[in-house]
Amino acid sequence: MKEKIYTIPVHDAYNQATACPLCTLEKTLTDELVAYYLGPALMEPDVRVVTNDRGFCRDHWRGLYDSEANRLGLGLLLHTHVGDITDDLHKSLGKAIPVPQKGLFSGKQKDYKDKILEVAEAIEQRVQSCAICDRLDQTMGHYLDVIFYEYFHEPEFRRQFDAGHGYCLPHLALLLRGAARFLGQNQAAEFITNLTTQQHQSLSALRDDVEWFTLKFDYRNAKADWKNSKDALPRAIRQLNGRTDLKNQ
16 A cells, blocks of 8 residues: 555545546645745745746746735745846856857857857746646656556555546546556556546547537527536536636636
8 A cells, every 4th residue: 555645635536536536636736835835835945945946837826826825925935036047047148149240251150049049948948947847746656656556456446447537638648658657568458448448438428518519509409408518618628738727617
């Protein structure tokens, strides 16, 4: 049996019978990490070293701001992180400036475009780095380990897993990567066969719901029942892309 610190959240997510249990796990963990980085930990020197260096991605900056839990704490995080970015960019941008040609025969700097692109790439990597994403990736890896262990050692969890409603595509890919990492060939064949059946049923039903949603706009179907199609559009978007904040939902 795996450690309870990882087992309990996995069981809680699968007990909710949501469309994608891994989305539930990810959201719960994200909320916990947002609270962590806005809580007392933000004053710990080792945490500030990480947040100054890694910062947060666009989605998680928004999560920190939208939580409205600790505006002062967020201000402190931003102050030191922006300071770190300012110093770093001042040095980097200076390296991107081509040497001007001072005369007709002064020669052309052949690699100036490469240097500019190197700085642009470094900025993009810095923007994409995220302390919360790093922790999410690490912990979701532990959750995958639990899922595969439970699937092959706990019959009740296996029945629960196989009776699920499929996964969003990002987490479907994550499960496949996990199967390649944690499972031997025979176990991987068994797991992916069952996962494929579940995913096909889920996507086929979703496709039919979206189709019926569109057909309801035909006047001939105006009085027909909506069946399971009223929320087909947001469900389809979420199954394609994972957790998505949609208006009016």
